Amino acid sequence: MRELYPEIEPFRTRRLAVDARHSLHVEECGTPGALPVLFLHGGPGAGIAPYHRRFFDPARWHVVLFDQRGAGQSTPFADLVDNTTAHLVADIEALREELGIERWVVFGGSWGSTLALAYAEAHPERVLGLVLRGIFLARDEELRWFNEVDGGARYIFPERWARFRDFIPEVERGNMIEAYWRRLDSSDETLRLAAAQAWSAYEGGSTTLLHDPDASGDFAEPHKAVSLARLEAHYFRHGMFLEPDQLLRDVAKLRRIPATIVHGRYDIICPVKTAIDLHAAWPEAELRIVLAGHSAADPAIVDALVQATDKLADRYG
Incomplete structure (x- = not known):
């Protein structure tokens, strides 16, 4: 069973002012110039954590992580003004342009999977691949x-x-x-x-x-x-500042993007039915249902996620 990669510190941190009010905390780790991947945290509001850097082989990935508006070390803290899904999707594009990245893999779990899908459906031409965990489609x-x-x-x-x-x-x-x-x-x-x-x-x-x-x-x-x-x-x-069933409705935009969906069979927060519904609409994606709950730290989920990132590194390496 695969485990997280060893602890790693960022090689660069920065602030990104996305408007006159909001400034985002951004970290980069791994290898500059390697295959780029964006990590999207959950919540909304959970923020990034050091272990989030460790789902990726640091020799093969340039890992980008950031605290979304109002979360973690981004400012203003817990602020709700101009804080919607559309604003966050725009922030991701602003970050990509700031870093000079043409296309990248997007990795997200729970709310991070929601935001990853919203971003990929808005900008499919910028996405090399998707690794999604604990699917949440924002339905009532x-x-x-x-x-x-x-x-x-x-x-x-x-x-x-x-x-x-x-x-x-x-x-x-x-x-x-x-x-x-x-x-x-x-x-x-x-x-x-x-x-x-x-x-x-x-x-x-x-x-x-x-x-x-x-x-x-x-x-x-x-x-x-x-x-x-x-x-x-x-x-x-x-x-979630989305139209009803928006993410399923627009999933056809993702057909050519390689993707892995990882979901815990016993996820109580985001029931596994949601992942099955997404896969039914998007059969081209790989679905892995594992013996786990919701947490990205559950061993079976770690194993599946690390396998997925290694597989993408092999594909594009």
Whole structure:
């Protein structure tokens, strides 16, 4: 079974001002001039982490990672102004042009898979390949599955669901996303942080196949919790700023792009049906369903993702 490549530090970090308000934190690692790949983090709002650099052979890849608007070290922190999917797609193009890259592989998981698909469908001529994990197509059924009282996740992790649900008074539970949003957008800083930590701990505790207490603790860390919860709720309540079924509707634009879809059979956050639906519309892509949950750090997912990046490096090397 393949494991992550060894720890690696960026050979360059930079700031990219994409407009008068937003400045993005960008990292580059691996080998300058090698096969370029863009890593897209999840959330929205999760930000990049050091282990994200390690899905790629550093001798064969020029790896580009950045914190999306409002996330991680990008500024303003947790900011919602001019923060939509269209803005992020435009940011990716601005970054590609800034780096002088003609075409690149795009790698993304969870919300990162959503953004990767949106970008590739908007700019297929710029994409050499796609590696997608934990597919999220931004459909209402997917949002309701994990976040609402009629969703299915409550049957899998009832204890965690109860803690998430009980933060909201019963009278407001008909729309949990909106109820959380009112608190995440409150002028009361204490309430905002409590709501963010309740939201993020629920998500973090549901990511792995086997329970990992460190996962929920990391997600509930105040800085990460605030950006994750605020940005997710902002995007969720606006349908991810996508038209209904947009990503499936436009998948024909991707037919000639080599792609691997990796999905955990027991993914509770993004159910495997979503990956199967995408593959049914896009049979040219390779679908790998593995014994794992949602987390990119689950061993079976690491194995499949590293195999996928090695395969693309062989193809273009």
